[in-house]
Amino acid sequence: MTLPNTAPEVAGLAPELAGAKKGQGESPIASASERFTSYDVEAFEVPGGREENWRFTPLRRLHGLHDGSATFEGTATIDVAAPEGVTVETVGRDDARIGEGGVPADRVAAAAWSTFREATLVTLDGTPAPVTVTVTGPGAGATAAGHLQLRTTPHTEATVVVEYRGSGVLADNLEVVLGDGSRLTLVVTGEWADDAVHVGAQHMSIGRDAVLRATSVALGGDLVRISPTVKYRGPGGDAELAGLGFADAGQHLEQRLLVDHAVPHCTSNVVYKNALQSTKGLTAHTVWIGDVLIRAAAENTRTFELNRNLVLTEHARADSVPNLEIETGEIAGAGHASATGRFDDEQLFYLQSRGIPEDVARRLVVRGFFGEILSRITLPELRERLEAAIEAELAVIGV
Amino acid sequence: MSTLEIKDLHVSVATDDGAKEILKGVDLTIRAGETHAIMGPNGSGKSTLAYAIAGHPKYEVTSGEVTLDGEDVLAMTVDERARAGLFLAMQYPVEVPGVSTSNFLRAAATAVRGEAPKLRTWVKEVKGAMNDLDIDPDFAERNVNEGFSGGEKKRHEVLQLALLKPKIAVLDETDSGLDVDALRVVSEGVNRFRAGGDTGVLLITHYTRILQHITPDVVHVFAGGRIVESGGPELADELEKTGYVRFAGSAADSAVAEAAV
Ligand SMILES: Nc1ncnc2c1ncn2[C@@H]1O[C@H](COP(=O)(O)OP(=O)(O)O)[C@@H](O)[C@H]1O
Ligand SMILES: [Mg+2]
Numbered sequence: 001m002t003l004p005n006t007a008p009e010v011a012g013l014a015p016e017l018a019g020a021k022k023g024q025g026e027s028p029i030a031s032a033s034e035r036f037t038s039y040d041v042e043a044f045e046v047p048g049g050r051e052e053n054w055r056f057t058p059l060r061r062l063h064g065l066h067d068g069s070a071t072f073e074g075t076a077t078i079d080v081a082a083p084e085g086v087t088v089e090t091v092g093r094d095d096a097r098i099g100e101g102g103v104p105a106d107r108v109a110a111a112a113w114s115t116f117r118e119a120t121l122v123t124l125d126g127t128p129a130p131v132t133v134t135v136t137g138p139g140a141g142a143t144a145a146g147h148l149q150l151r152t153t154p155h156t157e158a159t160v161v162v163e164y165r166g167s168g169v170l171a172d173n174l175e176v177v178l179g180d181g182s183r184l185t186l187v188v189t190g191e192w193a194d195d196a197v198h199v200g201a202q203h204m205s206i207g208r209d210a211v212l213r214a215t216s217v218a219l220g221g222d223l224v225r226i227s228p229t230v231k232y233r234g235p236g237g238d239a240e241l242a243g244l245g246f247a248d249a250g251q252h253l254e255q256r257l258l259v260d261h262a263v264p265h266c267t268s269n270v271v272y273k274n275a276l277q278s279t280k281g282l283t284a285h286t287v288w289i290g291d292v293l294i295r296a297a298a299e300n301t302r303t304f305e306l307n308r309n310l311v312l313t314e315h316a317r318a319d320s321v322p323n324l325e326i327e328t329g330e331i332a333g334a335g336h337a338s339a340t341g342r343f344d345d346e347q348l349f350y351l352q353s354r355g356i357p358e359d360v361a362r363r364l365v366v367r368g369f370f371g372e373i374l375s376r377i378t379l380p381e382l383r384e385r386l387e388a389a390i391e392a393e394l395a396v397i398g399v
Numbered sequence: 400m401s402t403l404e405i406k407d408l409h410v411s412v413a414t415d416d417g418a419k420e421i422l423k424g425v426d427l428t429i430r431a432g433e434t435h436a437i438m439g440p441n442g443s444g445k446s447t448l449a450y451a452i453a454g455h456p457k458y459e460v461t462s463g464e465v466t467l468d469g470e471d472v473l474a475m476t477v478d479e480r481a482r483a484g485l486f487l488a489m490q491y492p493v494e495v496p497g498v499s500t501s502n503f504l505r506a507a508a509t510a511v512r513g514e515a516p517k518l519r520t521w522v523k524e525v526k527g528a529m530n531d532l533d534i535d536p537d538f539a540e541r542n543v544n545e546g547f548s549g550g551e552k553k554r555h556e557v558l559q560l561a562l563l564k565p566k567i568a569v570l571d572e573t574d575s576g577l578d579v580d581a582l583r584v585v586s587e588g589v590n591r592f593r594a595g596g597d598t599g600v601l602l603i604t605h606y607t608r609i610l611q612h613i614t615p616d617v618v619h620v621f622a623g624g625r626i627v628e629s630g631g632p633e634l635a636d637e638l639e640k641t642g643y644v645r646f647a648g649s650a651a652d653s654a655v656a657e658a659a660v
Contacts, residue, residue, distance in 0.1 A: 310497060341496045341497075345456060346493045347494075347495045349453075349456065349477060349493070350492070350493035350495060350543075351495065351498075351506075351507075352477035352478040352481070353477055353478075353480075353486075353487055353489075354478075354481055354503075354506075354507035354510070354511070354563065355478050355482045355507055355510035355511040355563070356478055356481075356506050356507055356510045357478045358476075358478070360506060360510070364498050364502060364503070365495065365497050365498055368497040368499060368502060369496075369497035
């Protein structure tokens with residue numbers, strides 16, 4: 001292996017290279033602070049599957065997104081209903097604002113970045129009504145690269161829902177750039193068709209005193225791998241990332257988060273919950289990686305991250321890797337927790353022994369488990385739709 | 400007037416070495432208004448009897464009958480049994496992460512009563528029942544049994560007894576692991592339940608201690624998977640003095656004799 005030292009954007013040693021070099025894809029990697037980033041797909045080695053950031057992902061189900069064989073001939077359509085105070089533009093990659101959110105940190109994100117022809121840029125100003133952005137996959141059998149940027153002007157207060165749906169294979173980058181003192185409530189849903197594959201990188205850049213309240217909901221798809229990265233541009237930034245995933249038989253849902261504290265007096269809070277259920281012996285798989293990095297300059301950081309997984313049936317696997325790296329002694333608070341629990345026969349028996357029928361018992365458990373995440377979604381219609389979608393998932397196991 | 404009738408009940412569990420018979424012919428009739436105590440050494444099969452009545456899937460009834468007012472309990476699912484009026488306060492209540500106690504209690508009451516209790520009266524009812532049992536109101540928002548101490552779990556079982564008002568309640572070692580004060584609170588809860596209506600109680604216990612608070616009408620001695628002797632409350636006094644040794648001889652399983660000391 002050689003380091004890609006020709007790319008101008010190289011920001012450090014790629015952990016995936018470090019892992020592969022030693023031939024120990026299974027062992028912990030170099031620090032998240034040394035994560036390699038580049039806009040150029042060729043700057044990344046083709047992953048083989050043993051690298052730290054690919055070791056959980058079934059590469060053969062990526063339809064060539066990772067190895068250069070994907071042709072990206074399809075198009076994912078992006079629709080925005082824009083109320084007053086919201087500007088929607090279609091721009092080229094030469095637009096100066098593109099890239100303000102962040103830089104790809106894996107080969108698929110870089111492939112999407114190297115490929116997309118036009119980006120949709122949504123600027124929110126003032127206190128606009130809630131905006132819904134719909135991203136529709138390219139259709140069964142087709143592959144597409146996408147690029148979407150959401151940006152708030154200073155002191156804006158806005159709510160945006162990004163809904164991913166449809167079929168096909170999508171690699172994309174979602175940039176979220178918050179102006180100073182602005183506040184964005186963001187809900188990202190993945191209600192994909194069964195065949196869909198989505199590998200998405202989210203680049204959140206939080207301005208001074210800006211607030212991000214993000215909730216992500218992963219329901220459909222064959223393989224969905226989302227990698228949000230949060231960075232702060234000035235003190236006082238506050239980011240909350242909540243998420244839930246419901247992995248069905250044969251589904252692979254992966255969430256890889258990095259919160260990079262390099263600025264003093266910022267806050268982050270991460271809470272992700274996944275439920276897993278299998279039918280017909282097909283494995284349901286979730287992966288949650290939660291990296292929080294507090295760099296030496298990031299004094300008075302406050303951060304907490306939590307991952308909980310609920311295994312509802314046999315043949316389910318929940319991987320959970322929280323990782324907190326602290327390079328300064330001057331922090332306000334830092335913690336992480338991770339736990340995977342099983343809804344087992346004893347719990348079912350206990351609930352049933354109080355008269356509660358099996359289907360109600362299962363709903364009670366899942367509703368209670370996800371309640372904390374869903375209650376953050378303040379748009380009632382959206383929340384009800386997602387609740388109904390989760391109940392429909394439960395109905396699949398025929399209780 | 401409800402009656403729970405158990406006739407010649409045989410129950411096995413699956414083990415690595417095949418099915419193992421634990422209950423070897425239990426006969427027992429409990430009528431509303433009666434309190435029966437079952438006393439026996441550890442391992443004699445008391446919990447197995449309780450679980451078999453409730454329908455735990457691990458316990459297989461190989462022969463015999465259980466009926467509630469003539470209805471075949473063994474043909475019912477676990478939740479149907481509860482809705483029919485059976486209740487089991489478990490020796491080891493189960494933690495259910497993610498489900499708050501208040502949601503759980505409401506779901507249970509809705510199922511057993513056949514309709515959702517009216518919110519206003521329900522909140523009062525739960526508060527009152529918790530207060531009766533010295534349960535901190537904060538418990539309502541905690542997950543079912545999660546992180547509860549042994550004594551808190553037992554109180555929570557009796558709380559459900561108070562709210563669900565079954566026809567026949569089986570209390571499996573509800574007294575074990577309780578300190579003196581908790582034992583009094585829990586016993587008072589059971590006595591309130593008994594006084595509250597035509598209900599039968601099957602009180603399973605290892606110690607006579609709780610019988611000083613809850614007076615049984617009948618005491619059964621359980622050994623080797625069967626009832627080996629029945630009598631009045633004075634039988635409990637004898638057990639207090641002499642232990643289970645005298646009964647172990649009549650048990651088929653000699654291991655019981657060791658467990659009886
Ligand atoms: N699931 C099980 N697998 C194997 N043995 C069991 C199982 N449950 C109970 N037993 C055995 O059955 C016997 C009776 O157990 P139990 O009903 O719990 O007794 P008690 O409640 O009187 O202490 C014991 O010997 C116990 O080890
Ligand atoms: Mg027992």
